[in-house]
Amino acid sequence: MTGSAERRDDLPLDEWHEVPAGADEDRARSNGHRPAEPIAPAVPDRSGDVWDRRVAGGLAFLRRRLAGDYEVDEFGFDPELTEAVFHPLLRRLYRDWFRTEVTGLENVPADGAGLVVGNHSGAVALDALILSTALHHEHPDHRYLRLLAADLVFRMPVISELARKTGGTVACNPDAERLLRGGELVGVFPEGFKGIGKLYSDRYKLQRFGRGGFVSAALRTGTPIIPVAIVGGEEIYPMLADLKPLARLLKLPYFPVTPTFPWLGPLGMVPLPSKWLIEFCPPIPTAHLVDSADDPLVVFNLADQVRETIQQTLHQLLERRPDPFGP
């Protein structure tokens, strides 16, 4: 008799995540919207019929999307779409293609704000997406990582909306601090384009950390900084040369030449299947430094500490992974 009483809206599309019963309804009502009345299924489904539930769940999802019955936050983050579409796709890449191993998850808080600072690599910022998949997939509380991206991302149509829908926003202090004050886990790559646009010969050498804006954001909000080292991103698109004149012409920060790109065209955009290791380092508390957010010395020292931690952890991880394309 469970069949007819069950609300089809609450069935998860994907088995990774159990949506708590009624969550959809509460979320909708909180924004002043009345969700449509649930309709009892015409054919009572047999308990244990996985496919029937999947089809019903998928159709309910489609209906909600087409009717606009979902919520986005003020940054444009669409948790439902991220959960149902983007994370399942990224998990394929994360698990089957890159065989990612994650350690140190206990250093990521279960709730409340945290600033995750990582090394950047790999021509396109795939490491940011893999990192957010790791946190959502492996963390016991399935935390979303709110990524801060360069404004170039938001200049490009389609890409900009994908970034916003998956929880990203422009890398600037007001946004970072607003997310941190809201108790979110924020992901930042202070190397920026210097990190992802470096040559293969410079792999796993951390670049300059800019002005340390991420440190002042953490200091102003008293948020712990969690350094994270990501190994594997450098080998996916080994960049042999940077065609600077072409990059200038296209108004890009760099134009990569890899063994496969641009020679093989779109096929050259398939990332090489390197082995990925991600390690979260112990958090660096900043609550006692809230008053020093504008002190350049404190900011630089802290940025340096984060940088050193990531660099050392990268070396340790590289020793654990002698073969970049190993199992």
Place this chain on the structure above:
Amino acid sequence: MTPGGSSSLPGVVVVTGVSRYLGAHVAARLAADARIDRVIGVDLAEPGPEVAALLDQVERIRVDAGAVGGLLADLDVDAVVHLALVSAPDPQQGGRAAMKEQNVIGTMQLLAACQRAPRLRKIVVRSSTAAYGASFRDPAVFTEETEPREVPRGGFGRDILDIEGYVRGFRRRRPDVTATVLRFAPFIGSTADTTLTRYFSQPVVPTIFGRDARLQFLHFDDALEVLHRSVVEDHPGTYNVAGPGVLALSQAIRRAGRVAVPVLEPGLSGAIALARALGYGRYGLDQVDLFVHGRVVDTARLEREYGFTPRSTAAAFDDFIRAHHGRAVVTREQLAAAEQLVLDRIRQVRAAVREQS
């Protein structure tokens, strides 16, 4: 100080732009407030038939907002509510040149007159969230302190920046006058008629390819409430006024049951320029900028200082949908029925397959 007046309640209030929808409603509402002695409506144009009935209790003077200098001194005006702004050029009324004349020159002259009015204690100026400009480096949420990074391309946005500049100058010269600047999000509601409500009323709605702007709306009644409180209470400073929460443009179109047609942005800008040259100046670069960048503001200051929270963006939009429901292309009921139909078909097919095997 006004004689015998320790309260901040103004005796004589001048409202500019009363021939237009917002001005007429605000003037009528203030006139209905017994605490205010006189409400004088100022506008150059005759009020349209749809708002004329509202203005029974309002003294009307047909004069340009810019030429009220003598009026302010003669009538011992305590407060001025400046609403005479045009948000989109109207080809029948002189187009963009007339719009700029009214917005920028009109405000400049009004503020110059206010500066010379010795009894004036309060001025409330209508502004817009367009004051934040539009840039790809913008933060996602604007607080009142955010400076525009790029001057907007649209005429209205540029006018708003000029107007706020004049108000800053006025504040410096008359620090004794309480100056309130209200940055309103686009109005929406069951009756409001604005560029955006006309946009969402069409069955097929053009959008910009690859962009899904985050939008906020303000219910028209809440705009009236905030303006009313600004006159009878003292709230110096600049305030964002918007419904909390956010709707993505695509989401708003779906909730309204309309169909979105994505258009490439460079083509759209060209088409708008062409349309304007041909005299169809209905949508401008203001709208394109809004739909490319989106605009979300922080309303914490309003909620704190006014003790008032406008209804949410989603609720305000729902009110609009209910009033314009008849022209929806896809309704929620149709979607639910289609869902049920497909589900039943799949179940029938699966049951048939199971019986055969």
